[in-house]
Amino acid sequence: MSYQVxxxxxxxxxxxxxxxxxxxxxxxxRDKGLISEAEFHEKIRRPIAEVxxxxxxxGIDIISDGEQSREDMVVxxxxxxxxxxxxxxxxxxxxxxxRKPIIVDELRREASLAIDDWLYAxxxxxxxxxxxxxxxxxxxMEWSFNVHYKSREELIMALAKIIREEILDAVKAxxxxxxxxxPALSTRPWKEEAELAGxxxxxxxxxxEGVKKIVHICYxxxxxxxxxxxxxxxxxxxLEFKNSNFRLLPYLKEYGYDKELGYGVVDVHSLQVESVKxxxxxxxxxxxxxxxxxxxxxxxxxCGLKPLPREIAKAKLINMVKAAEEARRAW
Amino acid sequence: xxxxxxxxxxxxxxxxxxxxxxxxxxxxxxxxxxxxRTLMASSVIIGxxxxxxxxxxxxGMVDWHDMFRPFASAWRNVTVGGLLRYFDNNFFYRxxxxxxxxxxxxxxxxxxxxxFSAIADPQPLKVVVPGPLTFTLMSKNASGMSKEDxxxxxxxxxxxxxxxxxxxxxxxxxxxEPMLSDSDISADDARLAAELISSMxxxxxxxxxxxxxxxxxxxxxxxxxxxxxxxxxxxxxxDAPSRALDLIAKKGFGGHRPVLxxxxxxRIEDDDYERVKEWLLQATRGYDGDVGVTTTTWFDTxxxxxxxxxxxxxxxxxxxxxxxxxxL
Numbered sequence: 103m104s105y106q107v108x109x110x111x112x113x114x115x116x117x118x119x120x121x122x123x124x125x126x127x128x129x130x131x132r133d134k135g136l137i138s139e140a141e142f143h144e145k146i147r148r149p150i151a152e153v154x155x156x157x158x159x160x161g162i163d164i165i166s167d168g169e170q171s172r173e174d175m176v177v178x179x180x181x182x183x184x185x186x187x188x189x190x191x192x193x194x195x196x197x198x199x200x201r202k203p204i205i206v207d208e209l210r211r212e213a214s215l216a217i218d219d220w221l222y223a224x225x226x227x228x229x230x231x232x233x234x235x236x237x238x239x240x241x242x243m244e245w246s247f248n249v250h251y252k253s254r255e256e257l258i259m260a261l262a263k264i265i266r267e268e269i270l271d272a273v274k275a276x277x278x279x280x281x282x283x284x285p286a287l288s289t290r291p292w293k294e295e296a297e298l299a300g301x302x303x304x305x306x307x308x309x310x311e312g313v314k315k316i317v318h319i320c321y322x323x324x325x326x327x328x329x330x331x332x333x334x335x336x337x338x339x340x341l342e343f344k345n346s347n348f349r350l351l352p353y354l355k356e357y358g359y360d361k362e363l364g365y366g367v368v369d370v371h372s373l374q375v376e377s378v379k380x381x382x383x384x385x386x387x388x389x390x391x392x393x394x395x396x397x398x399x400x401x402x403x404x405c406g407l408k409p410l411p412r413e414i415a416k417a418k419l420i421n422m423v424k425a426a427e428e429a430r431r432a433w
Numbered sequence: 434x435x436x437x438x439x440x441x442x443x444x445x446x447x448x449x450x451x452x453x454x455x456x457x458x459x460x461x462x463x464x465x466x467x468x469x470r471t472l473m474a475s476s477v478i479i480g481x482x483x484x485x486x487x488x489x490x491x492x493g494m495v496d497w498h499d500m501f502r503p504f505a506s507a508w509r510n511v512t513v514g515g516l517l518r519y520f521d522n523n524f525f526y527r528x529x530x531x532x533x534x535x536x537x538x539x540x541x542x543x544x545x546x547x548x549f550s551a552i553a554d555p556q557p558l559k560v561v562v563p564g565p566l567t568f569t570l571m572s573k574n575a576s577g578m579s580k581e582d583x584x585x586x587x588x589x590x591x592x593x594x595x596x597x598x599x600x601x602x603x604x605x606x607x608x609x610e611p612m613l614s615d616s617d618i619s620a621d622d623a624r625l626a627a628e629l630i631s632s633m634x635x636x637x638x639x640x641x642x643x644x645x646x647x648x649x650x651x652x653x654x655x656x657x658x659x660x661x662x663x664x665x666x667x668x669x670x671x672d673a674p675s676r677a678l679d680l681i682a683k684k685g686f687g688g689h690r691p692v693l694x695x696x697x698x699x700r701i702e703d704d705d706y707e708r709v710k711e712w713l714l715q716a717t718r719g720y721d722g723d724v725g726v727t728t729t730t731w732f733d734t735x736x737x738x739x740x741x742x743x744x745x746x747x748x749x750x751x752x753x754x755x756x757x758x759x760x761l
Contacts, residue, residue, distance in 0.1 A: 190736030195516050195525040196498045197454045202523075202736070204701065245523050247701045247735070289630065290520035291616075292673075321518065326616065 105163075105229035108398035110433065111162045111385065111426040113419075114364065116318055116340060117235040117281065118175075118406030119156070119168030120415050124147035125177035128174050133181070143218040144169050150219060154226050156412070160419035161427075164231045164279055167223035169406065171216070175237045175283060176245045177203060178216075181265055185209035185250065202327050205248040205257065217272050224276065237392030238264055238284035238317070239305040239306065240299035245286055254298065262302040269306065273313055281340065282317040283305065285405075287331075288322030297301035307335050316340055316364065320405045325353045332357060340364025342404035345371055348384065363394055367425070368418045373410065375417045381425035389433050396433045401426040436713075437488040438751035439446040441644060441694065442561050442609065442731035443669070444493035444498075444740050447474045454496075471496050472548065481741050485748020487607050488725075488749035489559035492549040500563045500609065500731075508535040508590060514573060520611060520647045522699070522734050529572040534586040540594055543601035550602050557604035562591050564610030564643070565633070566626035571612065571626060588629035599639050600627060605644040606631065607667075611730075613658065614648035614669070621652075623657035631662040637677070640664040644740040645664045646694055646730045652684065659687030667692035669729045670712050671704070692715065692725035696747045696749045698732050701739040710751055713758065726751050 125146060147244070153168030172178035180186040180203030189203040216236060216427040224232045232242055239261035243254065251257035272347050287299050307315050317334060320342035328350070331339070343366040354363070367384040368376055381401075388399065401422060407415040453470040456462040478493035499505050499519065505511045510533035516525040526639055542560045565588035575582050595606050608630055612618060634641040643661055646669035650658065658666065666689045668678040681691075688700070693710045693716050709726075717724055727745060732740035 115642060190738065191445075191451070192447070192734060192736055196527070197446075197451060197458070199451060249702045286523075289518065322521075323617075 105227075105231070107163045107231065107425075108430060111399055111401050112429045113161065113423050113426045114164035114233065114400050114402045115157065115162060115166050115234065115419070116320075116364075116404070116406050117169050117283065118172070118408035119153045119166070120408060120412040121412055122152045122168075122170060122412070125149040125170045126173070126297055129171065139182075139213075140144055142401075143171070143222075147222050148217065148225055149383050151226055153221055156416050157419070160416055161423035162230070163312045164400075165223065165227055166233045166235055167219040171219050172380070173188045174200065176242055177201070179237055179242065180246060182213070182214050182215050183209055184215070184386050189247070192326070195293040202254050203246045205246055205250050207250055209260045209264055211267050214271055216274055217268070220272060220277065221275060224411060230422070231278050233279040233316070234269070234272040235281045235283060236265055236268060238299070239285040240295075243286050244290070251368060251375050258298060258302045258306065262305045266306045266308075268418040269310070273310065279314045279316065280310070281318055283318045285318070285322075286319050288319050288324050289328055291323040291326035293330050294328055296340060300334050302329065302338070303334055305422050311423070314338060318364065318405075319373065320366070321345065323348050328353050328359075329357050332359065332361070336361065338362035338400065340365055340366070340400070340402060342366040344369040344376070344384065348387060351388060355391055359393055362398045362400065362404050363388075367401060368403035368422050368430060370405045370409055373414055375414060378421045378428070379423045381422050382428050385425060386427040386432075389429075396430070401429075434717060434721055434754040436722065436726060436751055436758060438726050438730065438747050439487050439489035439559065439692075439745060440482060440490060440491055441646070441698065441728045442494065442607075443492075443497060444478045444495055445733050445737040446495045447477075447737055450474045450495050457589050461611050465656055466522065472552075475549055476552050476653055477741075479549060480523060480587075481744045482711070482748075483553065483556050486752065487748055488746065489745075490546060490553050491561065492553075493544070494559060494561070496533060501529050502524065503541045504563065504590075504594070505529040507541050508537050510576070511535055517533075517571075526735050527570070529568070531572055531574055531576045533576050534578070534583075535590045536591075537590050537593055540597040542594060542598035542603065546598060546601040546603060546651055552559065557602055559605040559607055560598040560603045561607045561609060562580050562594055564608045564612070564626060565591060566622060567610050567612040570622075584629060587719060588633050588725045592633040595633060595637060599637055600610065601602050603639060605640045606634065606637065607644050608663070609644045609646075611645065611647045613645045614650050615656060616648070618651070618654050620653045620657055624653040624660075626663040627658055631660075642667050642692060642725075644692070645669065649673050649680055652680065655680060655684055659684065661688065661689075665690045665692045667694065667725065668726060669694040670716060671695055671697045671709075671729045672699075674712055675716075678712065682718075686720075690722055690724070691720070692727050694729040695726050695749070696728045696743055698728035698730045698743060699734055701735050703742075704746055704750070704754065706750055710754060710757070713754060713757045725753065
């Protein structure tokens with residue numbers, strides 16, 4: 103079954119979707135060893151199917167599996183990569199804690215990490231492309247502890263090797279859109295950090311042809327990091343704009359941005375559903391700056407929709423799609 | 434050169450403390466039961482610092498949800514709102530919301546000092562407060578006041594806190610201004626911070642420390658801070674050593690005594706002693722007064738057991754440095 107992605111303003115998602123009822127319990131069963139990894143991926147298919155249904159009903163062109171398997175973007179992979187220990191309790195806010203994983207040995211990928219869910223989502227997507235999404239080496243490094251590798255350079259390249267292996271297998275399996283998530287990068291918006299991440303991403307994406315290579319970064323001081331990442335070997339940056347009131351837009355112009363842009367027009371930290379007009383205005387605002395043609399602009403939320411209630415997430419996507427349709431007629 | 438050690442700020446919670454807080458929120462235990470758990474956790478934290486000979490001891494502040502919360506709770510006209518990322522950490526604080534000038538209903542530190550001084554005895558305790566600029570810029574200003582007026586009113590409330598702490602037996606006061614390391618801070622903001630902090634510590638008899646961490650301040654910002662009338666300036670060295678040492682080489686400490694963040698409080702691996710020693714020697718070239726060695730930041734973003742290990746590392750490295758460097 104084939105699906106024609108619009109040439110102008112295709113709509114897409116960053117990845118995560120609100121957890122469908124039952125998904126968290128399935129994750130807990132797996133973490134407690136009550137079910138095997140294979141049984142886990144089998145059971146999680148039902149929540150993935152619900153997410154895919156929502157995406158299709160909303161009219162999203164390029165979808166994801168909704169990351170229903172992932173309790174957290176770092177912990178999920180840490181649980182499956184050899185060399186990580188379970189970790190120890192660290193505070194996120196107030197009295198809320200999570201087990202921050204610890205790298206205690208040489209890192210090795212012994213089996214595929216996220217391909218099963220991607221394959222399943224692709225099989226029920228009605229031909230729509232499904233992004234293959236993986237947490238990037240810089241974010242995995244920054245949001246893990248390390249007691250094994252002697253330097254950050256050594257560690258990030260070890261992570262890059264694993265991520266590259268996983269991506270190559272995903273591409274072999276048919277993935278056409280590969281997104282590497284690097285939210286940690288905007289929290290340390292310094293040249294040396296961008297260079298370190300850049301070196302790792304060059305290795306991750308080296309020689310990858312016929313695939314859309316995407317890096318997602320959000321929040322923090324994106325405008326500070328932008329000038330240092332433009333030479334990354336990627337086709338597209340998917341960036342957050344709405345939450346920071348489109349503060350980043352003038353910087354795109356200033357730095358002569360010419361890659362494809364994943365344009366974040368929906369705030370995932372607000373329960374208020376953006377109106378079609380509001381999203382349309384955001385698209386018009388970008389286009390009037392004459393930075394990119396509509397063929398290079400993808401319309402997406404700022405970040406994963408996980409923090410929202412399901413009905414609000416879906417309502418936001420529906421309006422986003424309607425606004426993109428209007429914009430296609432106008433530009 | 435005299436070298437001494439001190440942990441910069443708070444410690445992580447023990448499992449018992451976490452569970453007790455959760456149980457209190459559920460109504461499963463009474464407040465006094467939580468207080469007993471807090472006292473037990475703080476006792477271990479205080480003891481771990483004393484055992485390794487640190488000069489200024491902190492109580493660990495394990496009951497604080499974030500640096501601003503106890504003050505926001507103690508002051509009228511301040512509430513707390515939504516969560517926001519705390520600098521470059523995977524940790525979020527609640528944004529204080531100022532609806533008017535802060536008006537202290539009670540002081541945060543005197544009661545703590547009374548409780549914990551008996552445990553820390555014979556070593557007195559260091560108190561830590563957020564700096565007025567960081568407090569202002571990380572809050573929502575719904576007061577109608579200008580940024581400068583709000584910052585001045587926060588500084589005024591904090592000054593009362595520091596006096597009360599001194600009167601209750603604090604051995605030193607530390608004012609945390611991590612925002613001063615933010616690359617967007619203007620020289621005017623730095624001048625404002627310097628003025629307000631100088632007024633907060635004026636008249637205090639105990640040593641005062643201005644602590645800047647998470648990054649290295651810009652040259653022009655740092656220059657303004659050198660006018661601050663504090664005893665010590667504390668800089669985060671281990672997080673970005675080349676930039677920190679470059680700043681110190683160019684600008685020095687402006688007549689202040691240095692405190693150097695040489696032990697990485699955000700990573701759990703053991704710090705390399707030779708590197709720590711090299712940083713100390715570089716940062717103190719040509720200086721012969723007393724030097725504090727501290728952690729890059731608070732310990733509250735690493736697991737509890739590693740905070741105790743890092744305390745031991747800090748204490749043992751200070752001892753070695755004092756012995757080796759004083760012979761050079």
